[in-house]
Amino acid sequence: MLKGIQKFAGVAAVLACGLSSQAFAQTQTCVPVLKSVAEVEKEVVDAKGVKSTKLMPLATATPGTLVIYTTTASNGCKQPIDNIEISNFVPEHMTYVASSAMATGAEVTYSLDGKTFGTADQLTVLENGVSRKARADEYKFFRWAFKGSLAPGAQAAASFRAVLN
Amino acid sequence: MILVLKQMRRVGLAVVALGAIGLSGTAFAQNTASGTSVVNTATVNYTVNAIAQTPINASATFLVDTVINLNLTGGTTVNVTPGQLNAVTVFTLTNTSNIASAFTLAAANTATGDDFDMNQPPATGTPGYILRVDANGNGTYEPGTDTATTIPTLARNASVVVFVLGDVPATAANTNTSIARLTANARDTAVGNPAWVASVGADVAGTVQIVVRNSTATVDDTYVVSSAALSVAKTSAVISDPFNLVSPNAKAIPGAVMEYTITVNNTGAQPATLNSVSDPVPALTTYLFPGQYTGARDVSIQVGAGAPTFCIAEAGGVDSNIDGCVRTGSTLTVGAPAITTVAASSSVIVKFRVTIN
Numbered sequence: 001m002l003k004g005i006q007k008f009a010g011v012a013a014v015l016a017c018g019l020s021s022q023a024f025a026q027t028q029t030c031v032p033v034l035k036s037v038a039e040v041e042k043e044v045v046d047a048k049g050v051k052s053t054k055l056m057p058l059a060t061a062t063p064g065t066l067v068i069y070t071t072t073a074s075n076g077c078k079q080p081i082d083n084i085e086i087s088n089f090v091p092e093h094m095t096y097v098a099s100s101a102m103a104t105g106a107e108v109t110y111s112l113d114g115k116t117f118g119t120a121d122q123l124t125v126l127e128n129g130v131s132r133k134a135r136a137d138e139y140k141f142f143r144w145a146f147k148g149s150l151a152p153g154a155q156a157a158a159s160f161r162a163v164l165n
Numbered sequence: 166m167i168l169v170l171k172q173m174r175r176v177g178l179a180v181v182a183l184g185a186i187g188l189s190g191t192a193f194a195q196n197t198a199s200g201t202s203v204v205n206t207a208t209v210n211y212t213v214n215a216i217a218q219t220p221i222n223a224s225a226t227f228l229v230d231t232v233i234n235l236n237l238t239g240g241t242t243v244n245v246t247p248g249q250l251n252a253v254t255v256f257t258l259t260n261t262s263n264i265a266s267a268f269t270l271a272a273a274n275t276a277t278g279d280d281f282d283m284n285q286p287p288a289t290g291t292p293g294y295i296l297r298v299d300a301n302g303n304g305t306y307e308p309g310t311d312t313a314t315t316i317p318t319l320a321r322n323a324s325v326v327v328f329v330l331g332d333v334p335a336t337a338a339n340t341n342t343s344i345a346r347l348t349a350n351a352r353d354t355a356v357g358n359p360a361w362v363a364s365v366g367a368d369v370a371g372t373v374q375i376v377v378r379n380s381t382a383t384v385d386d387t388y389v390v391s392s393a394a395l396s397v398a399k400t401s402a403v404i405s406d407p408f409n410l411v412s413p414n415a416k417a418i419p420g421a422v423m424e425y426t427i428t429v430n431n432t433g434a435q436p437a438t439l440n441s442v443s444d445p446v447p448a449l450t451t452y453l454f455p456g457q458y459t460g461a462r463d464v465s466i467q468v469g470a471g472a473p474t475f476c477i478a479e480a481g482g483v484d485s486n487i488d489g490c491v492r493t494g495s496t497l498t499v500g501a502p503a504i505t506t507v508a509a510s511s512s513v514i515v516k517f518r519v520t521i522n
Contacts, residue, residue: 032209032221034223036205036206038203038227058227059372060369060373062229063196077213082213086207087208088208091205150211
């Protein structure tokens with residue numbers, strides 16, 4: 001009986017966590033920290049005259065600028081978080097750069113309308129009544145589904161590149 | 166979760182719609198308006214202990230800088246005639262900046278690369294041009310309507326036609342060229358239209374920087390003189406003499422019949438009006454009248470490749486039969502209707518005969 005109550009209490013506690021309001025959830029330690037940045041590649045020359053490419057934060061940009069968007073989810077919890085899926089989209093006025101959507105340990109799927117997601121081979125466009133394969137510059141949405149769980153202290157990162165029209 | 170997806174779909178639709186518009190104007194694909202805020206929002210969905218948690222969003226936003234650029238097209242060739250006034254040539258200016266810009270314009274002759282300089286209207290006779298901006302967008306110069314000489318503001322991606330006008334000097338010869346060089350300068354739309362000034366220093370968040378990619382463009386149009394170019398040649402041949410009688414054995418001896426041939430040749434690109442051809446009958450000869458041509462006519466006229474026609478040049482200066490041929494004293498004159506014009510790349514040939522005294 002006692003065991004049963006404990007069991008019940010345990011389930012109740014978990015349910016409470018699952019049904020909790022956002023405010024309540026944020027008081028928990030199990031909220032990953034999500035960070036999204038827009039950056040540009042800049043060539044820097046160090047004291048020894050060695051050139052290297054560095055990502056620099058972007059505040060303003062001219063049309064034609066190649067922007068690298070990187071989203072990072074950090075697990076600050078004491079327990080692993082699972083089924084992590086990072087979603088992002090190509091902002092208005094920008095065009096996706098082919099094959100630039102990437103993440104370690106995740107499968108990426110694309111979408112033209114934000115509803116139908118698929119791999120590059122699965123996406124089609126109906127043009128003048130004829131179905132054709134979607135071009136990369138038509139991709140507007142991304143989803144990165146990470147395999148396995150994210151251990152405490154670990155990070156999941158996904159990025160893509162787009163050019164300002 | 167559901168709310169987030171809805172927002173994303175809404176954004177998605179907007180993106181798709183704008184994308185379609187963007188495709189139709191591919192020439193200006195990279196020209197997002199200055200000051201546009203480009204917003205990106207990432208979302209993460211996750212579970213803890215197999216229970217879905219509230220998704221989290223994070224945004225990254227940047228501002229679009231001002232880029233100043235322009236495109237000027239010309240390169241056209243305009244055919245003109247010597248002495249022509251207000252000869253118009255056309256240029257097209259496009260504001261390829263991502264913001265509205267003012268433009269100043271200047272048209273000038275070039276020092277080299279052509280044969281002559283056009284003169285500044287209205288009939289000043291001094292080298293130069295005037296320019297006018299197309300006011301109503303119809304691409305045709307209308308003196309009363311198109312009066313502006315600068316462009317106070319031209320919207321992003323908008324185009325306007327600029328007319329350059331010049332007078333062709335009367336001395337300009339056929340095939341001669343004159344280059345009209347138009348220079349356009351992009352200027353700030355602020356009062357007084359100062360030059361665009363590029364921002365210096367570091368990228369500042371929330372402040373639109375100005376990048377002057379190109380603020381000046383220069384393009385040439387060419388005027389080509391397309392006129393008549395006349396030359397006159399006169400030759401003579403002996404037709405017959407009293408002894409050997411006929412060509413080629415005839416000699417130019419007293420009593421011989423000589424034929425004079427006057428050729429008016431137009432090597433130009435335009436027809437020329439030919440008022441008349443006059444020739445004094447050479448001294449020591451006597452004009453052969455009535456003549457030896459068909460119908461006892463004394464003047465043969467061949468216009469172009471047509472068959473010769475013949476007329477009668479009455480003595481006494483009165484063309485009583487109105488055929489265009491008359492003799493005044495010893496001068497033969499051939500005019501309308503026998504000859505009126507010399508077509509381009511063609512000739513008019515007048516022949517008459519005399520006897521040697």
